[in-house]
Structures are given as C-alpha cells and as structure tokens.
Amino acid sequence: MGFLLSHRKLAVACTLACLGGLAQAQVAPALVGAAPPGTAGRVVAGGAVPDEATKAELLARLRELYGAANVVDQIEVGGVVSPPNWTASVKKVLSPQIRNVARGQLNVDGTQISLFGDVPTENTRQQMVADLSAGLGQNYTIKNGLSVPASGQNLLDQTLANRIVEFETGSATLTPKGRTLLDEMAGVLPKLAGKRIEIVGHTDNSGSRALNLALSQSRAETVKSYLAGKGINPAMLTAVGVGPDQPVAPNDKEENRARNRRIEFRASQ
Structure with missing residues (x-):
C-alpha cells in the first residue's frame, strides 16, 4: 500500500x-x-x-x-x-x-x-x-x-568565507578580486528568494567619521548595483554604510584595519 x-x-x-x-x-x-x-x-x-x-x-x-x-x-x-x-x-x-x-x-x-x-x-x-x-x-x-539545511545567513557566510570584498584604496571602485567574490555571491543569492539582504559597508577609523560614513555607503551601493547587474532582484537588496562604527578588530595596526574595511551581508525575512 x-x-x-x-x-x-x-x-x-x-x-x-x-x-x-x-x-x-x-x-x-x-x-x-x-x-x-x-x-x-x-x-x-x-x-x-x-x-x-x-x-x-x-x-x-x-x-x-x-x-x-x-x-x-x-x-x-x-x-x-x-x-x-x-x-x-x-x-x-x-x-x-x-x-x-x-x-x-x-x-x-x-x-x-x-x-x-x-x-x-x-x-x-x-x-x-x-x-x-x-x-x-x-x-x-x-x-x-x-x-538540517543551512540558513540564509549561513549560506551567505559560507560563500563569503571570511574574505573581503576589495575596493581601490579610498574609493568605491571594485578591484578584480572584489568582482570575482561578488560573482560568487550572485550565484547563491537566487537560493534566498523571499528574503531581504542587507549590504552593510564598513571602514576603519582612518580619517574623519563623516568621510568614512559616506565611503562605506558608496561601497555598499556599488555592491548592490553590481549584484543587480548580475540579475539579482534589486528589490531584495538594501545598501547601508556604517563607517567605522562596527569594527571587528582594534584599529591598532594595518592588518586589523584591513579586516574592518569590509562588506557584510545580512539575511532577514
């Protein structure tokens, strides 16, 4: 039966x-x-x-x-x-x-x-x-x-794999390595249909906070535009820049400052 x-x-x-x-x-x-x-x-x-x-x-x-x-x-x-x-x-x-x-x-x-x-x-x-x-x-x-399937956030984190979306120094222009990493991200985002993806730009604390906030926002917008150009629905993407306000390491040496200059992807319903 x-x-x-x-x-x-x-x-x-x-x-x-x-x-x-x-x-x-x-x-x-x-x-x-x-x-x-x-x-x-x-x-x-x-x-x-x-x-x-x-x-x-x-x-x-x-x-x-x-x-x-x-x-x-x-x-x-x-x-x-x-x-x-x-x-x-x-x-x-x-x-x-x-x-x-x-x-x-x-x-x-x-x-x-x-x-x-x-x-x-x-x-x-x-x-x-x-x-x-x-x-x-x-x-x-x-x-x-x-x-147990990976959650949307897990999928994003696994794709990023602790790598940094790279930009030209002091600008919102992606480097070739940065574009390559975003190409990988564009390949997995369709699996998260129905979720909202927040693209968060971060900087180190070098220079003024106001300039860093503007730079981080520009970089987040660049990532959003690049992903949209790869076919990702822009309606699921939100870009925000938080400048130096959310560091993951002390800004005491170049290695740590490089870690703080990053793009973060956050998944939500």
Missing part, C-alpha cells in the same frame, strides 16, 4: 509501501513526484490498502494532521496484503512530528522505513528517528535521511 503526499506548508512527498507475501507481485509502490493537476497546496493520498477500514484510518490521521479540506483521497482498496499491525505502525509514523519535515519523502516498504527531507534543527533530526525507533520496536528498520 502506498500514498503520495504534497502540501504547501510541509511540501512533503510520502510513499508508504506495504508489499507482503504474494501481494508483492500485485502492486507497485506509488511514485514520488509532484501533486496531480488541480491539487496544488493539498495532501494527496493514493496507492492501495487491503480494506476500507485501513483506508479510513489512514485518511483520518491525515485529516487530523493537515485538515480535512487539505486531503485529497486517491487511495484504492484491495489487491495487497499488509504485515501484522501495519496500520497502527503507519499511524505512529504519521505523528505530528512529521509536519516538521519540509521537502521530504517518507518510504515505508513493509518494515523498512526511509525518511528524507529538511528539518529545522539537529535536535529535531535526531529526536524524530529516535522516537520512531522507540515507538515501532525492533521489527522496523529506519534509515535517517533527514538533514
């Missing part, structure tokens, strides 16, 4: 396959993919179950989790045989925790369970599988394919 799920909030595809005994030759697992036309934003349940009672229980659990209006029933009855207590086991898998999984896939093939997708924290990743193992017992084998 199996069913395919997709949901606008959860965005999860689930295949639950129960192929016991001779029934293995009688049914193929449901295919995982996009929801059928006209079902966007809903949970689609399909495949085959052994009887009406099993179907009713699975649909009831899905409606409890996602709301009756969001569940589309495409489950067929007959032609398969389930292992003992299979329905109760599947209901344990379909716990409220499953709503923590985004862009995921759940496969239950007899007593073999594979769970893939994104969860918000490492603790959630470990706890979900631990709870499943405890609830299902030793008869079930669980493969943990869950992962």
